[in-house]
Amino acid sequence: xxxxxxxxxxxxxxxxxxxxxxxxxxxxxxxxxxxxxxxxxxxxxxxxxxxxxxxxxxxxxxxxxxxxxxxxxxxxxxxxxxxxxxxxxxxxxxxxxxxxxxxxxxxxxxxxxxxxxxxxxxxxxxxxxxxxxxxxxxxxxxxxxxxxxxxxxxxxxxxxxxxxxxxxxxxxxxxxxxxxxxxxxxxxxxxxxxxxxxxxxxxxxxxxxxxxxxxxxx
Amino acid sequence: xxxxxxxxxxxxxxxxxxxxxxxxxxxxxxxxxxxxxxxxxxxxxxxxxxxxxxxxxxxxxxxxxxxxxxxxxxxxxxxxxxxxxxxxxxxxxxxxxxxxxxxxxxxxxxxxxxxxxxxxxxxxxxxxxxxxxxxxxxxxxxxxxxxxxxxxxxxxxxxxxxxxxxxxxxxxxxxxxxxxxxxxxxxxxxxxxxxxxxxxxxxxxxxxxxxxxxxxxx
Numbered sequence: 465x466x467x468x469x470x471x472x473x474x475x476x477x478x479x480x481x482x483x484x485x486x487x488x489x490x491x492x493x494x495x496x497x498x499x500x501x502x503x504x505x506x507x508x509x510x511x512x513x514x515x516x517x518x519x520x521x522x523x524x525x526x527x528x529x530x531x532x533x534x535x536x537x538x539x540x541x542x543x544x545x546x547x548x549x550x551x552x553x554x555x556x557x558x559x560x561x562x563x564x565x566x567x568x569x570x571x572x573x574x575x576x577x578x579x580x581x582x583x584x585x586x587x588x589x590x591x592x593x594x595x596x597x598x599x600x601x602x603x604x605x606x607x608x609x610x611x612x613x614x615x616x617x618x619x620x621x622x623x624x625x626x627x628x629x630x631x632x633x634x635x636x637x638x639x640x641x642x643x644x645x646x647x648x649x650x651x652x653x654x655x656x657x658x659x660x661x662x663x664x665x666x667x668x669x670x671x672x673x674x675x676x677x678x679x680x681x682x
Numbered sequence: 683x684x685x686x687x688x689x690x691x692x693x694x695x696x697x698x699x700x701x702x703x704x705x706x707x708x709x710x711x712x713x714x715x716x717x718x719x720x721x722x723x724x725x726x727x728x729x730x731x732x733x734x735x736x737x738x739x740x741x742x743x744x745x746x747x748x749x750x751x752x753x754x755x756x757x758x759x760x761x762x763x764x765x766x767x768x769x770x771x772x773x774x775x776x777x778x779x780x781x782x783x784x785x786x787x788x789x790x791x792x793x794x795x796x797x798x799x800x801x802x803x804x805x806x807x808x809x810x811x812x813x814x815x816x817x818x819x820x821x822x823x824x825x826x827x828x829x830x831x832x833x834x835x836x837x838x839x840x841x842x843x844x845x846x847x848x849x850x851x852x853x854x855x856x857x858x859x860x861x862x863x864x865x866x867x868x869x870x871x872x873x874x875x876x877x878x879x880x881x882x883x884x885x886x887x888x889x890x891x892x893x894x895x896x897x898x899x900x
Binding site: 471480481500544546555558573574 | 689698699704707714716718759774784785791796797801805809819
């Protein structure tokens with residue numbers, strides 16, 4: 465049972481995806497990611513499948529669909545970009561948390577891991593709450609770092625909602641606002657927050673937040 | 683014609699996606715993003731659709747599928763996270779380019795834009811080349827910054843290939859290796875490289891690489 469990424473080029477026709485997903489369903493694979501571009505006379509479907517068996521047989525079936533022109537196999541986005549740390553907040557803090565996270569990710573990626581650090585500086589309760597909520601619709605997210613100076617209200621509710629839906633580590637900078645009450649870890653120094661986020665999700669690190677037994681403020 | 687994001691919760695059954703895409707094809711929408719989680723007895727499909735008309739009618743049709751339990755509407759990932767700068771290279775340089783990009787993105791996002799800065803520190807020609815190639819399978823990418831000290835070979839080929847497939851601005855740090863020959867912009871200072879990447883894709887900036895007329899090394 466492996467995960468594979470395929471790029472399927474097709475003659476642009478309504479129902480392309482319809483036909484292709486019929487084959488996927490027949491093989492009982494899960495789709496972890498899909499992305500479709502429709503050009504003037506060709507369409508390109510990038511798709512990632514989980515629990516794949518009989519790949520050759522599957523690809524053979526796809527080629528039987530008359531508007532399938534080409535199928536390319538790739539490593540999955542998980543193999544290439546790995547687990548993601550997401551950093552959301554104000555520009556000053558996001559940049560400092562990111563610096564810590566990127567340099568620590570570098571130290572793990574050198575040892576063969578693939579950890580990426582994705583960031584967005586945002587202003588305003590609603591913008592930040594929407595971004596936090598959206599994390600439950602992203603794949604490969606291991607940890608969220610809230611890198612602001614004042615976060616509460618809708619943001620706190622969004623963190624609570626995402627933690628219900630996903631197994632997600634939440635690190636918050638030490639700040640006023642109710643959001644720290646939903647964080648697994650509260651860290652005062654932004655560089656440290658970034659480093660700890662990576663250590664917590666890295667396979668090559670021993671740091672385990674569960675072992676802190678409630679002593680979670682640094 | 684609008685873009686919408688839907689979270690569709692279904693009873694876990696093989697063929698769920700099959701049925702749902704049949705409806706999508708019938709309405710002639712494009713899928714820009716899809717992500718499927720299959721739980722023990724429910725499945726969750728996160729899907730983003732382009733050029734949507736008659737949304738209410740479409741949702742009505744989806745509810746007619748007997749295993750569709752719930753449909754939630756959200757803003758799209760593009761509305762929330764916006765255009766992405768991708769920074770790939772060594773930890774030291776990636777962190778410095780990211781700092782410039784994040785602080786500049788903050789200045790634009792404050793004015794209502796949504797620009798995110800996604801990074802991965804990687805080591806080795808193949809790892810970096812795979813990451814560059816994979817950009818053509820990601821959505822919302824506006825610019826790539828190559829933040830290394832020596833890049834050529836497969837990495838240069840990957841940049842050439844991605845530029846053929848995507849309208850992508852490529853900024854390279856000033857470094858030895860053939861990769862600079864494929865860059866739209868060669869920048870010596872990493873902070874400057876990050877700031878320029880954001881300025882080049884921001885709606886609220888006047889910087890246009892096309893206007894440099896070949897004078898592209900700073």
